[in-house]
Amino acid sequence: MAESEKFYQNIFTSLIDGIFIISDDLKIIMVNQASEEIFQRSKGSFEGLFLEKIFPNQPKVIGHIRQAVVDGTPYHHMEAIGFRKSNNGYFPVNLTFSPIIKGRDERSTGVILIKDNTFTKELLEDSQQVEYLATLRTLSAGMAHEIRNPLSGIRGSAQLLLKDLQDSDQREYIEIVIAEVDRINRLVTKMMDLSHPSSENFNQTNIHQVLEEILALEGESLKKKKGKFIQVYDPSLPTIEANKDGLKQVFLNLVKNAVEASPKGGQVTITTEFNNNYTLRKINNALLTSNIVIKITDSGVGMNETTKKNLFTPFFTTKKRGTGLGMTISLKIIESHSGKIKVTSEKNIGTVVQVFLPINRK
Numbered sequence: 001m002a003e004s005e006k007f008y009q010n011i012f013t014s015l016i017d018g019i020f021i022i023s024d025d026l027k028i029i030m031v032n033q034a035s036e037e038i039f040q041r042s043k044g045s046f047e048g049l050f051l052e053k054i055f056p057n058q059p060k061v062i063g064h065i066r067q068a069v070v071d072g073t074p075y076h077h078m079e080a081i082g083f084r085k086s087n088n089g090y091f092p093v094n095l096t097f098s099p100i101i102k103g104r105d106e107r108s109t110g111v112i113l114i115k116d117n118t119f120t121k122e123l124l125e126d127s128q129q130v131e132y133l134a135t136l137r138t139l140s141a142g143m144a145h146e147i148r149n150p151l152s153g154i155r156g157s158a159q160l161l162l163k164d165l166q167d168s169d170q171r172e173y174i175e176i177v178i179a180e181v182d183r184i185n186r187l188v189t190k191m192m193d194l195s196h197p198s199s200e201n202f203n204q205t206n207i208h209q210v211l212e213e214i215l216a217l218e219g220e221s222l223k224k225k226k227g228k229f230i231q232v233y234d235p236s237l238p239t240i241e242a243n244k245d246g247l248k249q250v251f252l253n254l255v256k257n258a259v260e261a262s263p264k265g266g267q268v269t270i271t272t273e274f275n276n277n278y279t280l281r282k283i284n285n286a287l288l289t290s291n292i293v294i295k296i297t298d299s300g301v302g303m304n305e306t307t308k309k310n311l312f313t314p315f316f317t318t319k320k321r322g323t324g325l326g327m328t329i330s331l332k333i334i335e336s337h338s339g340k341i342k343v344t345s346e347k348n349i350g351t352v353v354q355v356f357l358p359i360n361r362k
């Protein structure tokens with residue numbers, strides 16, 4: 001091979017973004033090594049594949065590329081969804097198409113540059129989550145305080161009234177007042193939880209012990225539905241620096257949500273492992289062994305787009321007796337651990353909630 005050809009070959013192999021060389025009927029002719037890593041499939045398995053297989057159900061994207069092939073014009077920064085067979089399937093990508101000026105007898109007509117956008121998107125979402133929580137904290141601290149004081153006045157007076165009442169109907173009404181006041185009180189306590197910085201009480205914590213304590217609590221309600229928990233724990237996980245009570249609150253809510261979403265006979269799987277997300281690894285080697293991930297998977301009702309969008313919005317609930325604060329509080333607690341929560345859900349198929357936690361707090 002000529003020196004210069006080798007040099008170009010090297011560039012092709014070393015690029016960290018994916019490259020597809022495609023034919024004019026939008027079949028893949030050749031890919032570079034980064035494509036193998038991004039899509040988690042072997043080089044050979046790309047050959048002859050239609051682009052639709054890699055970017056499925058996106059007629060607009062495929063249409064743009066087809067048009068660019070016809071016109072011979074480049075197309076920059078097209079947002080698309082890539083598909084990988086293994087793992088969690090779909091992920092965001094950014095595509096740039098450049099036409100290749102054809103030599104004689106050449107089949108290739110274009111190069112597509114593929115950037116995996118997962119990490120960029122996650123960073124953006126993270127910073128939005130943090131900003132949002134700061135506003136929320138100020139708001140809930142003020143409101144909770146203002147609501148609590150008059151409430152104790154109402155409760156006290158109702159109790160005094162109850163002492164003097166003989167009529168059983170009237171007593172019943174006052175008992176309802178007290179019960180409802182107690183309900184508001186519980187809600188306000190939850191709101192106060194949101195406003196307290198929970199940076200105290202960080203100790204070496206065994207995550208499996210936390211999970212087992214929660215399953216002992218939730219096991220009964222899942223048994224009623226004839227469901228079961230499946231635990232897939234990685235026994236080699238170390239203890240992590242964490243606030244045990246905080247994490248218990250988080251996983252209790254997540255497991256409860258999964259159980260509540262599950263049909264009769266449903267199954268909730270809890271997995272723990274080291275976080276080996278390769279996009280994170282590529283950005284920062286240190287992250288490879290310093291994060292663990294706890295995954296809660298249910299085959300329940302799943303979420304529609306509105307629920308997904310409002311999942312962390314306080315008071316958003318689709319349940320009759322839900323407060324809609326569970327996910328908001330969980331996010332706040334995980335954030336105080338410098339961790340993050342990622343949710344993937346399909347309507348009528350199920351939900352996967354992943355909680356990433358650093359082993360040592362930064």
Ligand SMILES: Nc1ncnc2c1ncn2[C@@H]1O[C@H](COP(=O)(O)OP(=O)(O)OP(=O)(O)O)[C@@H](O)[C@H]1O
Pocket residue numbers: 253257258261298300301302303307311316317318319321322323324325326327328351
């Ligand atoms: N695993 C899940 N499957 C389907 N939907 C879910 C799941 N987890 C959460 N949701 C949806 O998100 C909403 C908000 O959840 P969140 O835990 O914040 O509040 P809640 O469960 O409704 O109330 P609370 O936590 O106070 O009992 C739920 O009402 C439900 O619609």
Ligand SMILES: [Mg+2]
Pocket residue numbers: 253256257322326327
């Ligand atoms: Mg909940």
